[in-house]
Amino acid sequence: MSSKRTAAFPAEDATVSEGVIVPETAGRHRPATAASPGEPLLVVEDLRVQFTRGGRKINAVNGLSYELAPGSMLAIIGESGSGKSVSSRALMGLLPPTAKISGSVRFDGRDLLGLSEREMQSLRGGDIAMVFQDPARSLNPTMKIGAQITEAVRLHSDLDKKGAQARAVELLKLVRLPAAERRFHEYPHQLSGGMRQRVMIAIALAGEPRLLIADEATTALDVTTQAQIMELLVELQQRLGMAVIMISHDLGLAASYAQDVVVMYAGRAVEYAPTKVLFANVRMPYTHALLGAIPALDREPHSLFEVTPGQPPDLSALPKGCPFRPRCSNATDQCLEMPPFTEHDPEHWFACWHPVGSGTGKHTANGEQR
Ligand SMILES: Nc1ncnc2c1ncn2[C@@H]1O[C@H](COP(=O)(O)OP(=O)(O)OP(=O)(O)O)[C@@H](O)[C@H]1O
């Protein structure tokens, strides 16, 4: 079991980074800790999750591997149903007992998949915490927010009620909730969506986590509030030395804030690299299609932007070979065989027989069919 840490939060006036949602800024928030060699905080290897529903086997995660350095931010990107949430719930021990999980998840050297439910419970909300998309549903509507945070603080510390209340106000200030002392006595419905998300982050921070998983934590918010919450997460990541896994549909958001990106398709990682490396040279046709779906700043107003054509595959009946094949304009017969997920260039992993820019595959560089 992990010991309770007592480290005080850093000063309020520590540096706050700005985030701009354009790929040119890729990876600029990488903290010194991520660059320094050393043991990763989290190592996920060949993670697989299978559900059985109505007699059909649903392969939700199909061999996912990645690493996360202490204090670093990793974005997991992919379309709806690609296995982003299931894979992170697997490492939090939050899947139903019917889920068949295999592979290895090592957090600070401990095998998470081998922990008992009791050990997992002490880790959740402590060393590892999660923030979800919908704070309205995650917060208790009948309890004042101060009481909810105080409860979380008491669960993860030896503080008495008064001490825990003081820490709860400190946490509300840390997440920059305006008028924290007053809001402490308010109910969730009295707060805006952005404020509620700040409260959820404060609750997640109550156990002083070393890893925070933010699953679509900003998706329900307007663009301005989304940027503010992302900047808050980056600030906390840097001030508290906390690692963050940011789960999103939005490749542009990943480009602006994360140091590393995993692109998932049909439960697999299909491209994985430091953000700067990935955006300098996107290789996987699926990532390329996602990139095409990001509205560019210089796009003509009201012009249509390219979206990834076709539907994500049925996870209970995956196509033979590369799962992106039915939607890929570069597919050939070779793609009937599964491409291996390999480190093709330094730090740049992808799974594709005919990567973008290779000059192989069905289409030439100028888009003509061979
Ligand atoms: N408890 C469950 N039983 C059966 N299938 C499940 C269960 N939970 C998730 N799935 C399936 O696993 C697949 C992956 O789901 P997951 O929630 O990880 O997708 P996601 O990438 O997070 O999508 P979104 O972006 O919509 O949140 C989906 O096909 C989903 O229907």
Ligand code: SF4
């Ligand atoms: S070229 Fe082939 S291997 Fe590469 S993404 Fe397309 S279908 Fe998959």
Ligand SMILES: [Mg+2]
């Ligand atoms: Mg999800």
